[in-house]
Amino acid sequence: MGEKVCLITGATSGIGKATAMGLASMGASVVMVGRDRGRGEAALAEVKEGSLNASVDLMLADLSSQQEIRRLADEFKETYLRLDVLINNAGLFRSKRVTIADGLEMTFAVNHLAHFLLTNLLLDLLKASAPSRIVNVSSGDHASGTIDFDDLQQEKRYKGAKAYSQSKLANVLFTYELAKRLEGTGVSANCLHPGAGIRTNFGSGVSGIFGFTVRALTPLMKSPEKGADTSIYLASSPEVEGLSGRYFVKKAAARSSDLSHDKRLARRLWEVSADLTNLRVQNL
């Protein structure tokens, strides 16, 4: 990975930080994205020290703000001449409905729209750096998800689990549609389930039965390093060179839910996402 530049969102903790550590240890130049300077700098120092690699950088952006995502993309393009691997990893679960700018619901905005926008803003650079890779961290929970276009922001009735599984299904649909649109460019797009029950900060701010269950099971959970295995594999392995539009579990291609293969649904989600992110000029 010596010459490779990798950008990872949600790199301040859990699977994202372990992914940054893994790729930096392989010699890649790693750019860690975080939203909080204190947590970001602590994670940056840990990864630099643990990987013995000085080519690790931190960029700050709150992914619930489309303005900050646009600034992040500009900053990245001003600083780096290439992007070999983009890992869209940041994610959250909200027990109660939280809205951000324009009335967007937080889970959908951060887990899906932020990565839709960031990826599109970086596509020129990814194409110029081909062969390059996009890796989207979804979840096995996508399988219980549906995309409710009549209530995408869950204004009528909010349920944390429903919002989360919808956002994770959106990750898979986005990956498949993106891979189709990227055919022939040398840029691949794959997604993955990192495994269930990875011991991260994921359940820390979550209330209710989900939060209780996550905290109760914490001692039995798998390490963040284990959770990062498939992300690192998709980012670096020659075995997946040229493979695109696939869903991976435990470093192997797997079948995602039937709904995730609905091409009309994926196209519609893309169009709605482009509207919601004001992505008028698209590269695809």
Ligand SMILES: NC(=O)c1ccc[n+]([C@@H]2O[C@H](COP(=O)([O-])OP(=O)(O)OC[C@H]3O[C@@H](n4cnc5c(N)ncnc54)[C@H](OP(=O)(O)O)[C@@H]3O)[C@@H](O)[C@H]2O)c1
């Ligand atoms: N843990 C599991 O068992 C599991 C299972 C399936 C899928 N996943 C997926 O794995 C991915 C990583 O999650 P994790 O388990 O490693 O959880 P985590 O430890 O909570 O890490 C989530 C990361 O996302 C960042 N983030 C959250 N909201 C953000 C925002 N508004 N702007 C910028 N960054 C933001 C967090 O930053 P802060 O440090 O600032 O909070 C953190 O770096 C997620 O996409 C999740 O859906 C996890």
